[in-house]
Amino acid sequence: MATNTGMVSKLWHIILWVSVAWFLFSAIPAAALLKGKITSYSADLVMLSPDGKEVDTSRLFITPEACRVDGMLMGAGQQGMPKEMTILALNHRNRQYMYNHDKKLVYESDLDEQQMMEMLKSYENVDAEKILGKEKVSDYPCIKKKVTTTTDVMGMKITTSQTIWQSDRFEMPLRTLTEEGYMSELRNIVTQKPSSNLFEPLSGYTPVNNMMAVMGMDFSEGSMPEPGTEKTGSLTDRQDSAGKFSRDDTGNMEAEDMMKIMEKIMTAFGVDSEQTAQIRESLSYALGESRQIEMVSGAADGLWQIIPQRSGDLIGSEMQMPGSYYVVLGTQSSLAQVCGYYEGRLDPEGWQNSGSHIQDNMGFLLLTRGEQQLTISSADDPGMEGNFKTFYSLKLTEPSPESPPSPADAAASSGPETALQEEKNENLDIQTTSIRGLLFHNSDFEAGDLTNWSPSGDAFDFQPSKGDNPTARRRGQPSSHQGDYWIGTYEKYQGAAGQKPGQTQGDRPTGTLTSVSFEISGDHISFLIGGGSRLDSVYVALVVDGKEVLKATGNNHESMQRVTWDVAAHKGKSAGIVISDQHNGGWGHINADDFRYGSGE
Structure with a gap:
């Protein structure tokens, strides 16, 4: 399907503007761990059209605890969209607010950092990077580089290139230039902690129940209801x-x-x-x-087959969808007591505490077990009768059954070429039975050793890692690995005698891990990657004819994300995978797992 990337950029600008508060908020805690990073500041985010005209300006206020964005949306004033909006994200309350100042509307919801980061990670995956030089932006020295990224927009893979100006003092680029000529830039940066008054929720606004409503977009034949008439x-x-x-x-x-x-x-x-x-x-x-979403009484019955239901707590709303349950309950207990109950009951069953923050009866607790995640967090009253001290939500996600292919995927996976490829794969002397199988035996490290891999240096002396070691050391960033084993060169736990979960070897060791040669028999190769973001030294590469033809790096985060490479041009050629850890400073480690054909979805 041919897609105009300029159109996609325009469409997603509004979504990314709404998302920028969560993106910045999520990046700040990690930045605070890096010496010299500026974590509290205010600035103007200016958007310029290709002819150099300012199309909108937003004001950012950033601290490690909160984030506020004041400004206009692209398309402001059109189709009922507001001219001015404010987005407020508060970590200590686990809440986020969107304010429409024109119509005095507010949309309030949970601060779901993980969900937002999942959406943005596909936008951040760097396929290629080229250094263009050094320039100053807002008086800060920056590295100017061209990066190629792949974005998953509504099931379509969109590859674009853009130029960014990255300072080592800030987590986000100070300037970005798209292929279409649109530029965003941080100006008038003030490196002082903004006043705490800026992060207080605003009063006098009428609540609405969805994001589109607060944006004032009119999707009915009539008009948006006046405040108070909903x-x-x-x-x-x-x-x-x-x-x-x-x-x-x-x-x-x-x-x-x-x-x-x-x-x-x-x-x-x-x-x-x-x-x-x-x-x-x-x-x-x-x-x-x-259409598979169910919002009916009894939808949570499946949840109680996985975790216990607290006696005396009443269900206010419940929703079930493939691989996920979401239930809101009322209780006479405090949120801390609810979280303590579930942590105590689920710990013997292998669930681990992956992060929590509770204050003034608001906050959250994240428990993980393999690929399952349970989030207990404060919630709003869903309209329950009776008096309750606390309302809380239980959100459980786990691997869902494989969904039917999208129209684009169905077209790509049908026809005579696929049939011939599947017939060819049956004759391969490897553990691959389809185009979506492993690249070779142990390309997913589930043998528990480095069979079919050759290490050099000392970075891979204690690999593969077993289980979610980052969570065991209370890193707050689950590894998100597949199966039992994965590569994590910061870790030092393989489940061997004398080892304890949570042990590490740190960033100092360096080395490479090189796979056996294999013949590329599919159009796409996917894998999980995390760890340091250094395309020159900490990366995964596909080697064909002795050259690294494709590379990917992490995102300065322990949680791995899936990357997909288009390898159709190399089909039938002999290739290898190289996992490189050649940096011994901060974030000098690589996480990788589950190399296979297909998208891995």
């Missing part, structure tokens, strides 16, 4: 008033309403009819997936 009701109620989306019998927003939303956004950003049709195709697929 109707209330359950998710299964069909509401025909202006500004309300109709829902089907299961409580799902109807497809035609979602299509209206998309068309309104397309109109606001000047997208033509052909491009809109492309987006509609992907949206139709996404809507089909969303």
